[in-house]
Amino acid sequence: MATIKSTLFQYISSRCRSLNYMRLASINIFGPLLPKTGSLNLDMPHTCFERLELNCVVFCASHDDWSIEMPINFMALSQTNSTPCDKNTPSQLVWFHLHRPSRCGHQRDQIRILKKAEAKYSRKYFRAFERKTVKNPDSQNGVRRSYHGQVLKHLWKKDLPLGYARLNCKYSRNFVVDTSMSYINVLWDSIYDTLK
Secondary structure, eight states: OEEEETTHHHHHHHHOTTOOEEEEEEEEEEEOOOTTTOEEEEEEEEEEEEEEEEEEEEEEEOSSSSOOOEEEOEEEEEESOSSTTOSSOOOEEEEEEEEBOSSTTOOSOEEEEOOHHHHHHHHHHHHTOOOOOOSOTTTGGGOOOOTTSOOBGGGGGGGGGGOEEEEEEEEEEEEEEESOOOOOOHHHHHHHHHHO
């Protein structure tokens, strides 16, 4: 699994203004949480995606260049435009939560889009966020976490103090966020063929 810094996304967006397709697969993304908002920002302010895909992407908080401290199980996709042509549309957020499966036999973590009320609660929580040091997420409030740091789906609020990753872009026509690692690249091969 590759590891990259969150600041790389700003660089890519500023240097690759024609980037329309991006797939991140089996990657750890780390960086500092903003103390006032609790967000790990992945800024791509110049980018309009036709397709954005995140497969098996793990977000981690870090206070220095390479020590990864704890997983971040919330992600928000922020689009500043509702369509590629809109200039003055307020930001739209889609919230995701990575959680452990409810059955012990199911090994893979799962990701879901938060319901409207859950997303509203999360936005309100992070508006009033002030970073509190959470040294050991396993012992936080007696919550049992998976090996990779996830809680059960119904305990989603226990992950709020750990912060969230926020991917900021202009627009994404299609996006996929999941925990499955797909080795079938037919879609990406066909996109590549059309760009040649």
